[in-house]
Amino acid sequence: MTKFYEVRKRDGAARIGQLQLSEVTQTPLMLTVEHAEELKELIAADSNFNDLVSDETWNAPRGAVLLPEVHPLYTKNEAHRSADFFVLAFASNMLNSPRDFVHRVINARNTIPPDVALWVPAIATAENAALLFYLGVDIIDNLNAVIKGYQGIYQMEEGELSLSELEDLPCNCSVCSSMSIDELREKEDRAQLIAKHNGLLLAKEVKKVTARIRAGNLREYVEMRARASTFLTAVLRIMDFKEEKYFELRTPVARKQSMNANTMESLKRIEVKRFANRVIERYEPPVRQILLLLPCSARKPYSKSQSHKKFIDAIGAYRGCIHELILTSPLGVVPRELEVVYPAAFYDIPVTGYWDLEEREWVSSCLRAYLKRNSVNYELIVAHFSGAYKDICSSVADDLGIEIRYTCEEDENATSRKALDRLRAEIAALGSESQLGFEQKASVIRAISDYQFGIGAGRELVTQREGERIKIRGKFPLYKLSVDGEVIARIVPEYGSLALSITGAHRISNMLASYTVEIGDFVPKGSVLAPGVVNANEQIRVNDEVIFCGAKAFGVGRAKMSGWEMVESRRGAAVQVRAVEGTK
Ligand SMILES: [Zn+2]
Numbered sequence: 381m382t383k384f385y386e387v388r389k390r391d392g393a394a395r396i397g398q399l400q401l402s403e404v405t406q407t408p409l410m411l412t413v414e415h416a417e418e419l420k421e422l423i424a425a426d427s428n429f430n431d432l433v434s435d436e437t438w439n440a441p442r443g444a445v446l447l448p449e450v451h452p453l454y455t456k457n458e459a460h461r462s463a464d465f466f467v468l469a470f471a472s473n474m475l476n477s478p479r480d481f482v483h484r485v486i487n488a489r490n491t492i493p494p495d496v497a498l499w500v501p502a503i504a505t506a507e508n509a510a511l512l513f514y515l516g517v518d519i520i521d522n523l524n525a526v527i528k529g530y531q532g533i534y535q536m537e538e539g540e541l542s543l544s545e546l547e548d549l550p551c552n553c554s555v556c557s558s559m560s561i562d563e564l565r566e567k568e569d570r571a572q573l574i575a576k577h578n579g580l581l582l583a584k585e586v587k588k589v590t591a592r593i594r595a596g597n598l599r600e601y602v603e604m605r606a607r608a609s610t611f612l613t614a615v616l617r618i619m620d621f622k623e624e625k626y627f628e629l630r631t632p633v634a635r636k637q638s639m640n641a642n643t644m645e646s647l648k649r650i651e652v653k654r655f656a657n658r659v660i661e662r663y664e665p666p667v668r669q670i671l672l673l674l675p676c677s678a679r680k681p682y683s684k685s686q687s688h689k690k691f692i693d694a695i696g697a698y699r700g701c702i703h704e705l706i707l708t709s710p711l712g713v714v715p716r717e718l719e720v721v722y723p724a725a726f727y728d729i730p731v732t733g734y735w736d737l738e739e740r741e742w743v744s745s746c747l748r749a750y751l752k753r754n755s756v757n758y759e760l761i762v763a764h765f766s767g768a769y770k771d772i773c774s775s776v777a778d779d780l781g782i783e784i785r786y787t788c789e790e791d792e793n794a795t796s797r798k799a800l801d802r803l804r805a806e807i808a809a810l811g812s813e814s815q816l817g818f819e820q821k822a823s824v825i826r827a828i829s830d831y832q833f834g835i836g837a838g839r840e841l842v843t844q845r846e847g848e849r850i851k852i853r854g855k856f857p858l859y860k861l862s863v864d865g866e867v868i869a870r871i872v873p874e875y876g877s878l879a880l881s882i883t884g885a886h887r888i889s890n891m892l893a894s895y896t897v898e899i900g901d902f903v904p905k906g907s908v909l910a911p912g913v914v915n916a917n918e919q920i921r922v923n924d925e926v927i928f929c930g931a932k933a934f935g936v937g938r939a940k941m942s943g944w945e946m947v948e949s950r951r952g953a954a955v956q957v958r959a960v961e962g963t964k
Pocket of ligand 1: 552
């Protein structure tokens with residue numbers, strides 16, 4: 381029987397997969413000694429690392445485990461055969477330095493195909509397991525837990541102590557809850573008992589990580605876990621600083637879950653950097669007389685918050701001549717038109733009124749980049765800021781030599797009656813009364829479309845062509861764009877993205893080259909599977925809106941893996957089909 385591995389769900393580089401041993405097993409997986417016998421039977425390849433790189437090896441029949449020559453179960457037999465999982469040799473070297481910890485895994489991952497599971501043997505602890513899986517490891521084992529147990533070392537989620545150093549057993553597992561520490565010390569089989577506790581703790585951690593991957597918020601858990609150790613904090617920082625590309629290739633463009641930015645490391649998240657880049661590279665502000673800078677709100681999208689309702693009310697009659705831009709950490713600047721996209725409508729931060737230096741520096745750099753590019757397009761810039769917002773804004777304005785009018789007094793609450801009256805008066809003196817109507821909704825769909833597909837896609841989608849009737853219906857943010865009564869695109873607030881119909885996809889297909897998946901000679905139902913993908917653009921990320929086309933079909937759907945992964949994988953769903961039509 382062919383054994384195999386298939387990735388079912390991704391959260392960045394971390395995956396949930398199915399590995400077929402004697403029965404179907406889920407990864408992240410902790411192998412135990414009991415698995416060893418079974419693995420012996422699976423071993424069918426030797427593992428000269430160079431052989432792994434050749435296509436010939438990977439196109440061989442699948443189903444084998446690949447072990448390094450140093451592994452005790454390693455056997456030299458038969459010809460080379462392909463593998464469903466790869467074992468990282470000399471994994472203990474990873475513990476030499478945080479740099480090695482990161483690079484050994486990433487180098488292995490970059491060498492083996494994405495649909496091969498990666499086993500990092502003998503080093504996993506409850507403390508480091510989350511970071512291992514976050515890096516892209518699929519399989520660990522309880523070897524370290526057992527060895528440490530026999531050395532009398534009691535492991536905890538935040539480190540380890542020898543049994544003699546402990547005063548109590550800070551755990552509720554079946555071992556620790558059945559006896560006191562004094563009883564444990566007296567036991568003849570205490571080595572096995574500590575080993576059992578260590579193993580149970582590690583198994584629990586694997587379950588917690590799996591739940592996090594499923595929920596799409598492993599990153600937040602990793603930021604928390606890394607805190608317990610300077611080594612692991614260094615690991616996380618090296619990942620963020622040195623391995624941006626590796627994680628960028630694997631990070632979804634949208635999620636259904638909120639993103640909690642609780643630490644300084646959150647500023648370095650791919651989602652944050654990607655958003656900031658796209659506001660500069662994929663966003664064209666609408667032509668308006670006044671730029672109004674506003675503070676962010678805890679509630680998202682901002683315009684649903686009490687504070688923003690008050691701001692909007694204050695500028696009401698003049699809104700048509702105003703472009704609104706929200707200053708926020710960690711995203712930098714969020715144009716009003718993009719407030720529903722991921723992660724703008726999905727992030728949460730601890731609000732204290734205090735911004736530390738790194739945060740100020742990052743947000744300032746985003747505002748500076750925006751103003752540098754766009755400030756000439758406005759006649760006036762007004763900022764309804766006080767406190768740290770005002771500090772950031774005025775230092776950026778000074779840098780660039782731009783004049784900004786402020787409508788809050790020092791330390792004044794931006795939603796106070798006085799501040800709002802001042803904002804209203806300032807805008808009334810500077811602007812002309814104008815309402816937006818259709819243009820307000822159109823600017824949102826245009827901006828989201830550009831944000832997703834690149835500049836120009838929005839104009840192509842929303843601009844009325846001769847003989848057409850374009851309408852946008854629905855209450856914010858559930859806008860639906862229709863042409864002659866047929867809905868061609870709609871905002872999906874669950875992902876903060878725009879979904880196209882077949883007609884909508886045809887309308888802008890010339891703008892979608894970067895989001896096209898070429899498929900084989902078939903009409904897909906439900907999903908396009910990876911083996912059916914002939915080619916896919918490398919820009920595609922998980923949850924991107926994509927079109928697919930082949931000799932027999934054209935359709936739209938949501939990417940379930942990155943474009944490069946669609947090309948390199950031989951298993952798994954590549955695109956979830958929303959609509960498909962046959963072509964001749
Ligand atoms: Zn325990």
